[in-house]
Amino acid sequence: MHRTRVKICGITCVEDALIAADAGADALGFVFYPPSPRAVSPEAAAEIVAQLPPFVTCVGLFVDAERDDIMKIAERCHLDLLQLHGKETPAFCQSLGRPYIKALRMRDDADVAAVAASYPAARGLLLDSYKPGVPGGTGETFEWQRIPPQLAAQTVLAGGLRPDNVARAIAQVKPYGVDVSGGVEARPGRKNAEAVRQFIRAVAQADQSYPGSLEVEK
């Protein structure tokens, strides 16, 4: 059966990290972008990461940060994956020498296929909503039909996902994974435990009606 991977982003404390991990999150995101209400210090993130169970991928989110800062934080926090959410070039991303996903904000002229082709070393593209002046965490969806179906399996869908719309998003896009931040928050920077569980349950239910699931199980 197909399983859509789930990343819960904007983790700022151990309690929320363990709730998300226990609910079945595949990945947790740490926002190293100081202006964000979900920003976490490298010191705090390192303490959270140290208390996680195995098999949870730790993702560090950066927006046009300096190379040295990214390298130091990745090392200190034992990050498994970088999420580069700004205007980082393919050469810059590759120079970090670590696995990364590249975020693409879906402006009207965004060309998913062209961006995917220019970042061949990326582990995948994360597609997020575009809002002028806001680099991410907008809480808004975009028109999912703009995602080329042939690239969906390499994409992580983000932007305005919630427990009540994520199943529809999966049915329509069939992405590799989904990423949520604001849609499972109690307030900026803190998660709502029940919303986290509902989100992950909704993903699992959507996967059960994924085309081909029944055939594979027979």
Ligand SMILES: O=C(O)c1ccccc1N[C@@H]1O[C@H](COP(=O)(O)O)[C@@H](O)[C@H]1O
């Ligand atoms: O979460 C943030 O504050 C943030 C700041 C800067 C860049 C990206 C950020 N978050 C990412 O935005 C998307 C969508 O978030 P939401 O679910 O719409 O709140 C997600 O990939 C977060 O990782």
